[in-house]
Amino acid sequence: MPRRLALSLAAIILTAPALAPAQTARQCGPRGAVLDILAERYGESRQAAGLAANNAVVELFANLQTGTWTITGTTPAGVTCLIASGEAYEALAESLIPGEGA
Template sequence: MIRFSLAPLLASAALASAATSPASAQSACGPREQLVKLLADQYKEDPVGMGLSQPGQILEVFASSNGSWTMVMTMPDGKACMIAAGDNWEMVTKVKGSPI
């Protein structure tokens, strides 16, 4: 689900990635700092989790108190791409003896 307010970021990413494949040109990508600022300013989303995906790639989840969430993959060169977004995010804490 691509958010419509990411249009300026998508436009600059499309120009920067004109030599890449069509599938990657459709991603919402850009400098990580800009993407993080956009998520904070427009959606009030802050980081709630992160992990190492592939060597040098970091997967982050951003979420807001109203339930919106976004997954971002950051590459070693600082380029970040929004890979998923949605609503109804809930933080889950493991309770001793729980299957989760």
């Protein structure tokens, strides 16, 4: 999935109605703590970032060796939430604009 599409999907999810309080508590935390877990436990580093309409920073982290990936959203207050995660990450540089690229 192209990074731009992944970030667009993440922005849509991030601006959707909030999760139930019990779910939010498990999936959100201080930015530094969340990034430490992604780096130490999964070996993931930031691959892409964008700004959502609500001023949240949406980021894609991935481990290029194992293929694990995580999309996060960080509020202006510094709270980072996990939006999605998975396997088989592949960096792509392709255009979805007709007539450009392959």
